[in-house]
Amino acid sequence: MSETIFKHASKTAITLIAFALVFTALLAYVFNITKAPIEKSEAEARMALFRQIVSENMHDNNILKDQISIAPNDLLGNKQATVANRARINNTPAAVILEAIAHDGYSGDIKLLIAIKYNGEISGVRVLSHKETPGLGDYIDIAKGNWIKLFDGESLKKTTSEKWAVKKDNGAFDYMAGATITPRAVVKAVHQALQYFEANKQTLFAESK
Amino acid sequence: MSEFKEIAYNGLWKQNTGVVQLLGLCPTLAITTSVVNGVSLGLATAFVMAASNGAVSPVRKFVPAEIRVPVFILVIAALVTVIDLTIHGFAEPLHKVLGIFIPLIVVNCIVLARVESFAAKNPPAPAIWDGFMMGIGLTIVLGILGGIREIIGKGTLFSGLDLAFGASFKHYMLTIPDYHGFLLAILPPGAFLGLACLIAARNWVEQRKSKPTPTMGQDNPSGSLKPAH
Numbered sequence: 001m002s003e004t005i006f007k008h009a010s011k012t013a014i015t016l017i018a019f020a021l022v023f024t025a026l027l028a029y030v031f032n033i034t035k036a037p038i039e040k041s042e043a044e045a046r047m048a049l050f051r052q053i054v055s056e057n058m059h060d061n062n063i064l065k066d067q068i069s070i071a072p073n074d075l076l077g078n079k080q081a082t083v084a085n086r087a088r089i090n091n092t093p094a095a096v097i098l099e100a101i102a103h104d105g106y107s108g109d110i111k112l113l114i115a116i117k118y119n120g121e122i123s124g125v126r127v128l129s130h131k132e133t134p135g136l137g138d139y140i141d142i143a144k145g146n147w148i149k150l151f152d153g154e155s156l157k158k159t160t161s162e163k164w165a166v167k168k169d170n171g172a173f174d175y176m177a178g179a180t181i182t183p184r185a186v187v188k189a190v191h192q193a194l195q196y197f198e199a200n201k202q203t204l205f206a207e208s209k
Numbered sequence: 210m211s212e213f214k215e216i217a218y219n220g221l222w223k224q225n226t227g228v229v230q231l232l233g234l235c236p237t238l239a240i241t242t243s244v245v246n247g248v249s250l251g252l253a254t255a256f257v258m259a260a261s262n263g264a265v266s267p268v269r270k271f272v273p274a275e276i277r278v279p280v281f282i283l284v285i286a287a288l289v290t291v292i293d294l295t296i297h298g299f300a301e302p303l304h305k306v307l308g309i310f311i312p313l314i315v316v317n318c319i320v321l322a323r324v325e326s327f328a329a330k331n332p333p334a335p336a337i338w339d340g341f342m343m344g345i346g347l348t349i350v351l352g353i354l355g356g357i358r359e360i361i362g363k364g365t366l367f368s369g370l371d372l373a374f375g376a377s378f379k380h381y382m383l384t385i386p387d388y389h390g391f392l393l394a395i396l397p398p399g400a401f402l403g404l405a406c407l408i409a410a411r412n413w414v415e416q417r418k419s420k421p422t423p424t425m426g427q428d429n430p431s432g433s434l435k436p437a438h
Contacts, residue, residue, distance in 0.1 A: 008273075011273070012273045012275055012276050015271060015272065015273060015276065015280070016276050016279060016280060019272075019280050019283055019284070020283060023283055023284060023287035024287075026287055026291070027287050027290055027291070030290075030291045030294055030295070031294060034294040034295060034297070034298040037298035037299060038294065038297050038298040041297070041298060041299070041301035042301065044301070045301050045302070045305075134392065134395055134396065135390060135392040135395065136392075
């Protein structure tokens with residue numbers, strides 16, 4: 001009796017193992033052949049994003065490859081090390097692309113990609129991800145509106161510290177009625193990123209490696 | 210009706226996943242904010258169902274009853290991962306939109322339900338056909354629901370076609386001029402209301418068909434309504 005149970009159990013186990021092996025092999029194969037296309041399309045998607053905020057004539061290097069890891073910083077709002085990409089012309093620093101997170105949006109974190117020229121002027125800002133209310137706070141997304149382009153050309157010199165706020169708070173930045181919390185958070189995050197840039201300008205453009 | 214015709218009729222109308230069996234409500238409600246999203250996820254599901262039915266059916270006699278569920282889940286999970294990797298590699302923007310819902314096809318009970326109730330008892334050809342037709346039935350519901358929500362909510366149709374097929378398809382998007390959208394349709398409540406309308410419409414058609422016979426009560430071909438996760 002116990003022998004038949006044992007026999008049955010081992011047969012069941014072997015069947016399960018066989019299935020696991022076959023499908024693991026299938027997965028390994030598919031993973032292998034899709035690895036290169038996935039990496040390529042991810043790099044392309046990232047590069048397409050960079051191209052929106054750093055114009056072609058601002059760099060002659062490969063921005064994707066020229067990167068430096070930066071430690072978590074309160075001004076950038078991140079808790080983990082992030083990567084900053086640099087744009088250069090003839091090895092002269094032209095711009096840096098920073099990732100920043102605004103924690104005080106209406107719902108959840110707002111992830112931003114901010115390109116700052118070497119002279120401290122903003123080249124462009126894009127929202128990477130957000131959870132703001134659709135149709136209300138989501139105009140910060142380039143797909144929904146041009147609001148985010150307000151930052152183009154802004155700098156700490158052009159707009160004084162107390163003016164880095166939405167118009168409702170006596171600042172310089174426009175917003176849409178009904179959704180003030182979202183732009184307020186974005187303006188603050190961009191402002192802080194600029195401050196971070198000023199304080200760490202030299203290390204940001206240091207040679208990688 | 211031939212066997213294959215009956216399977217197709219079952220999948221598309223009589224036991225439609227989206228509006229009759231009400232299985233897999235999670236993606237049905239969450240992803241149908243536009244036609245393209247709905248149809249893409251529907252087609253991915255249809256492909257997984259056809260493939261998993263096709264993979265299980267030939268080996269159904271070798272799978273002991275005790276371990277059939279782990280084996281089925283293993284098969285489904287592997288196939289879903291294959292689809293996920295493929296979409297990620299060749300349609301990156303679409304992958305970004307569908308995101309978490311592709312891996313979630315694994316736990317969509319409709320896939321396991323068809324493997325368990327059909328593929329495990331039938332030869333490969335009808336099994337594949339059944340999985341595919343069930344998936345297409347779901348795709349149609351997702352597409353119609355996505356269309357309703359997109360038109361009412363955003364005033365557009367076929368937006369995001371460029372995500373799946375490349376930028377040249379962008380001009381296929383239709384826009385209602387001077388319509389600024391009714392936000393509710395895009396938000397979660399719109400999904401419930403839209404699905405309710407679809408279910409009501411299907412029941413109405415079904416009841417009109419069976420009018421000659423005076424049984425006007427609850428007409429539910431699938432037996433009982435199973436609650437979905």
